[in-house]
Each structure stands twice: as structure tokens, then as C-alpha cells.
Amino acid sequence: MRITIPTFLTLARILMIPVLVVVFFLPWRWASVFAMLVFAFASITDWLDGWIARRYHQYSAFGAFLDPVADKLMVSTALFLIVQGHSTAWMAFWAAVIVGREIAVSALREWMAELGQRAAVKVASIGKIKTTVQMLAIGFLLYSIHQPYAPNPTLWIDSLAFHIGDWGLAAAALLTLWSGVEYLLAAWPVLRAGEGRPVDTSPEPGKIAGSMRE
Numbered sequence: 740m741r742i743t744i745p746t747f748l749t750l751a752r753i754l755m756i757p758v759l760v761v762v763f764f765l766p767w768r769w770a771s772v773f774a775m776l777v778f779a780f781a782s783i784t785d786w787l788d789g790w791i792a793r794r795y796h797q798y799s800a801f802g803a804f805l806d807p808v809a810d811k812l813m814v815s816t817a818l819f820l821i822v823q824g825h826s827t828a829w830m831a832f833w834a835a836v837i838v839g840r841e842i843a844v845s846a847l848r849e850w851m852a853e854l855g856q857r858a859a860v861k862v863a864s865i866g867k868i869k870t871t872v873q874m875l876a877i878g879f880l881l882y883s884i885h886q887p888y889a890p891n892p893t894l895w896i897d898s899l900a901f902h903i904g905d906w907g908l909a910a911a912a913l914l915t916l917w918s919g920v921e922y923l924l925a926a927w928p929v930l931r932a933g934e935g936r937p938v939d940t941s942p943e944p945g946k947i948a949g950s951m952r953e
Contacts, residue, residue: 744795745788746802752781752788752809756816763820763881771897774820775882781813782874811841817877821908824884825901833912837873840915844922851926865921869914876907 742750755777763774788806792798818834883901 741799741801743792743797743799743802745792745797746799746805748784748788748791749802749805749809752784752813753805755781756813759813759816760820763824763884771882771884774884775878778813778817778874778881779878782878785810785813807845811845814873814877815841817881821877821880821884825880825905830905830908833908836912837908837915840919844919847922847926851929865914866918869911869918872907872914873911876904876911879904879907 759774759777759781762770762777764770765773767773785806788802792802815838818838822831822834879900881904883897883904885897
């Protein structure tokens with residue numbers, strides 16, 4: 740297996756997830772700032788690994804698999820931390836919408852791959868806009884969270900960051916639903932045509948050993 744620079748950056752992004760959690764709960768005055776910076780750095784690597792892969796043609800099957808996994812793990816972890824820090828019904832609802840959509844789209848892509856039509860659910864422009872708004876909103880919300888034992892001398896800045904992040908997360912959730920509907924509409928004709936086909940492609944018991952060597 741070849742580890743390219745984009746794949747290395749993706750692996751680094753996964754390793755930053757426990758760093759984000761630890762920094763978030765540290766009893767520092769500026770813990771929220773460092774948590775926001777960790778998330779911002781992870782977001783930059785997400786853009787950077789894609790740019791390097793396109794610019795220098797450093798593609799790999801492992802990297803293509805790992806990149807969306809890393810993104811979903813980082814975003815989901817950050818949302819869980821935000822809901823813990825801003826424990827409101829609306830915050831939990833928007834986070835659930837975003838995470839639920841990711842699960843649904845991942846299942847849709849897997850289904851389409853079973854039918855050999857994965858290209859029908861490729862990333863649309865609205866998905867890229869959603870990702871940008873989502874990353875900015877999460878960054879603002881992480882910044883605005885202060886642990887109760889940490890002194891907080893910048894209340895007005897935190898309040899402004901919270902409101903920007905709050906409305907931004909709501910916008911990201913709505914864009915998430917929009918892009919999810921676009922995925923579903925793009926896949927619907929294929930799904931309808933594929934009804935009645937068997938989707939369990941597991942090999943017969945006698946062929947398992949052989950299939951694993953292929």
C-alpha cells in the first residue's frame with residue numbers, strides 16, 4: 740500500500756481527533772481557543788490533501804476511502820463536544836441532522852456501489868458550500884465554549900462567536916438537508932430500476948477463501 744502525502748495528511752487528521760477532545764477538556768483559560776485551532780488546522784489539512792492530490796496526481800484507493808471517513812469522524816466528534824458545551828435542544832437537533840444526513844448518504848453511496856452506480860451520487864457544489872459553512876460554524880462554536888472552572892475575560896467576544904456559530908450551524912444543517920435531497924434525487928432513478936435485484940453479494944461458503952485472495 741502506497742502512503743502518499745495526501746494520505747499522510749488524512750491520517751494526521753484522524754490522529755488530531757483525540758487531541759481535540761483532550762484540549763477541549765483541559766482546565767486552561769484558553770482551552771476553547773486551542774480546541775478551535777486544532778479543528779481549524781484539521782479543516783485546512785482537509786482542503787490541502789485534496790489540492791495536493793489534484794495538483795500532483797497523488798491518488799490512491801486507500802486515500803480515497805480514508806478521506807471521507809476522517810472528515811466524518813472529526814466533524815462528528817466536534818459536534819458532540821459542542822452539544823456537551825452548549826447543551827440546548829436546538830444545538831442537539833442541528834447536530835443530529837448533520838450526523839444523521841452523513842449516515843444516510845454513506846448508506847446511499849454503499850447501496851449505489853452495490854448497483855455499480857456510485858458515480859451517480861458524486862459531490863455537488865451545494866455540498867462544498869455546506870462543508871465551508873459547517874466548518875466555520877463549528878470553529879466559532881468551539882471558540883465560544885469555556886469550561887466552568889476556567890476564567891473568562893472575553894464574554895462579549897464569546898457571545899458574538901456563539902451567535903455566529905449558532906446561526907451558521909443552523910444554515911449548515913439546512914444546506915445538509917438540501918444536499919441530501921439532491922443526492923437522493925440523483926440516485927432515485929437508479930434505485931427504482933434496481934428494485935428486485937439481489938444486493939447480498941457475499942460469496943458462497945466454498946468460495947470465501949478464494950475471494951479473499953483476489
